[in-house]
Amino acid sequence: MADRFPPHIDMDTPSIARMYDYLLGGKDNFASDRKACEELAAGIPELVSFANDNRAFLGRAVEHVSARGIDQFLDLGAGLPTTDNTHQVAQRANPRARVLYIDHDPIVLAHGRALLGDTDTTAFLLSDIRDTERILRSPEAVKLIDPDQPVCVMMVSLLHCLPDDSDPFGMVRDLVERLAPGSAIIFSHIVSDDPEAAAWMTDKILSFGTPWGRVRSPQEASAVFEGLEVASAWTDGREQEPRKVDCSTWRNPDRDPITRPTDPGVKRWELAGVAFKP
Numbered sequence: 001m002a003d004r005f006p007p008h009i010d011m012d013t014p015s016i017a018r019m020y021d022y023l024l025g026g027k028d029n030f031a032s033d034r035k036a037c038e039e040l041a042a043g044i045p046e047l048v049s050f051a052n053d054n055r056a057f058l059g060r061a062v063e064h065v066s067a068r069g070i071d072q073f074l075d076l077g078a079g080l081p082t083t084d085n086t087h088q089v090a091q092r093a094n095p096r097a098r099v100l101y102i103d104h105d106p107i108v109l110a111h112g113r114a115l116l117g118d119t120d121t122t123a124f125l126l127s128d129i130r131d132t133e134r135i136l137r138s139p140e141a142v143k144l145i146d147p148d149q150p151v152c153v154m155m156v157s158l159l160h161c162l163p164d165d166s167d168p169f170g171m172v173r174d175l176v177e178r179l180a181p182g183s184a185i186i187f188s189h190i191v192s193d194d195p196e197a198a199a200w201m202t203d204k205i206l207s208f209g210t211p212w213g214r215v216r217s218p219q220e221a222s223a224v225f226e227g228l229e230v231a232s233a234w235t236d237g238r239e240q241e242p243r244k245v246d247c248s249t250w251r252n253p254d255r256d257p258i259t260r261p262t263d264p265g266v267k268r269w270e271l272a273g274v275a276f277k278p
């Protein structure tokens, strides 16, 4: 088996991209990823629905942003291809929509290119998302993204992967500052209002040797929306709170938006929202 994989793919240390793939029912993961997920699920029984709810939020959010006329997407921390990838959702609304997928995990690049290919409208870039300058100057970005037009920057289930010393929220502020007015962000982040539950998940993932950040509080994660117009989380678009919500309830036709899961036993969730640059 081992010689089928390029040497830069470390099969022994769990990777966030492959663990997430496993939770979504994918096949592009190794024993180390599956074991890590089982260990996490022992303390977080809702882990599988957690991942699936987040992925479903991504689809609804891309649909919403596309309906608002945005046709270019930077999908940061894109993850392994699954069903309804960003370009498939966006191109249902507008066949000319362009998507640049970015991830630092080589397995994402390998599978992404093999399955979806680089085309006139989509490309994959292997990069750390903190390398903003390199991403924006890459031939792929120059080809697909017109910086003078609104862009949607996607950070879905991503910034909790980055530790505080990388200043992930400062990085987003700098990036958004460079975008044209009318640009959007699609955002979700694992949060908890219980410091012990937050620390348990953070410590568990770091114990795998996997680079990660931390579970943050809802207030900390909400910093990403500062200075932006946060879109309605209601399916009918009513101008009513809440707007930064449990991802499973963001513009979900079957649920009213709520800020946290109603079951007090569920102590972690993905805080989600979509916002536009004035």
Ligand SMILES: C[S@@+](CC[C@H](N)C(=O)[O-])C[C@H]1O[C@@H](n2cnc3c(N)ncnc32)[C@H](O)[C@@H]1O
Pocket (backbone or CB within 6 Å): 016, 017, 020, 054, 055, 058, 076, 077, 078, 079, 080, 102, 103, 104, 105, 108, 127, 128, 129, 130, 155, 156, 157, 158, 161, 162
């Ligand atoms: C939980 S997955 C989310 C995938 C996708 N955004 C979604 O929500 O369906 C997080 C992804 O972010 C990627 N990632 C984590 N840290 C990163 C970094 N510093 N630069 C680029 N990608 C990163 C991981 O490799 C992984 O594929």
